[in-house]
Amino acid sequence: MSNEINNRKPLVLVVDDDKEIVRAISINLEREGYRVLSAFDGEKALQLASENGVNLIILDIMMPKLDGLSALMKIRERNNIPVILLSAKSEDTDKILGLSIGADDYVTKPYNPDELIARVRAQLRRYMRLGDINSSRSDEMIRLGDLELYVMKRQAYAYGEPVHLTATEYKIFELLLRNAGRVYPAEEIYERIWSEPAYNVENTVMVHIRRIREKIEINPSDPKYLKVVWGIGYKIEKHNHTSK
Numbered sequence: 001m002s003n004e005i006n007n008r009k010p011l012v013l014v015v016d017d018d019k020e021i022v023r024a025i026s027i028n029l030e031r032e033g034y035r036v037l038s039a040f041d042g043e044k045a046l047q048l049a050s051e052n053g054v055n056l057i058i059l060d061i062m063m064p065k066l067d068g069l070s071a072l073m074k075i076r077e078r079n080n081i082p083v084i085l086l087s088a089k090s091e092d093t094d095k096i097l098g099l100s101i102g103a104d105d106y107v108t109k110p111y112n113p114d115e116l117i118a119r120v121r122a123q124l125r126r127y128m129r130l131g132d133i134n135s136s137r138s139d140e141m142i143r144l145g146d147l148e149l150y151v152m153k154r155q156a157y158a159y160g161e162p163v164h165l166t167a168t169e170y171k172i173f174e175l176l177l178r179n180a181g182r183v184y185p186a187e188e189i190y191e192r193i194w195s196e197p198a199y200n201v202e203n204t205v206m207v208h209i210r211r212i213r214e215k216i217e218i219n220p221s222d223p224k225y226l227k228v229v230w231g232i233g234y235k236i237e238k239h240n241h242t243s244k
Contacts, residue, residue, distance in 0.1 A: 042066025145239030
């Protein structure tokens with residue numbers, strides 16, 4: 001690969017203790033025009049993520065020194081870049097755990113290379129171009145009761161405090177906030193945010209909704225804003241006044 005790298009190309013960090021997997025993923029990413037960094041354990045991943053302008057991380061769960069989930073928690077303390085978990089585990093409980101900790105997506109080994117590239121492309125598109133779809137509104141502020149969202153800054157506030165959302169959480173929050181009062185089925189949320197057909201996506205959407213609720217609600221178990229409409233979907237309740 002040429003040393004003359006176009007710095008505008010997204011930089012992807014691939015982390016797996018299997019060097020052949022890292023090599024294969026890296027080759028596919030580079031063919032798509034991405035720049036790639038590699039790490040083989042969680043500790044090295046944290047170092048590279050903190051020292052370089054990484055735009056997305058593909059992160060294996062089972063690794064030496066520091067496992068993927070522990071690394072993900074540390075990454076989320078300082079950074080909201082997209083993270084795609086990669087693991088041989090296919091059980092829903094593992095997927096939900098990873099999403100709960102802060103992953104944006106999850107791919108199970110053995111993975112389909114085309115599917116992984118498509119998910120990388122989708123996550124980067126949402127993260128790097130969020131708010132550019134309608135640039136005339138990119139500097140607007142959306143307010144609903146105690147909730148505020150600054151579109152250009154991609155920053156949310158609840159009760160005057162900043163809310164740190166991942167790229168996927170932000171997009172869901174923006175969708176529901178812009179359309180307060182409307183109920184969105186999980187399938188429609190998934191198709192709008194992930195830009196792919198929805199099949200058995202209730203758990204995935206539910207986990208993201210729960211994480212958003214934990215960040216914006218004073219009492220997540222009795223939410224004021226982010227509501228579940230049982231059997232139908234999710235909505236942000238309309239409120240006209242802020243709390244005193």
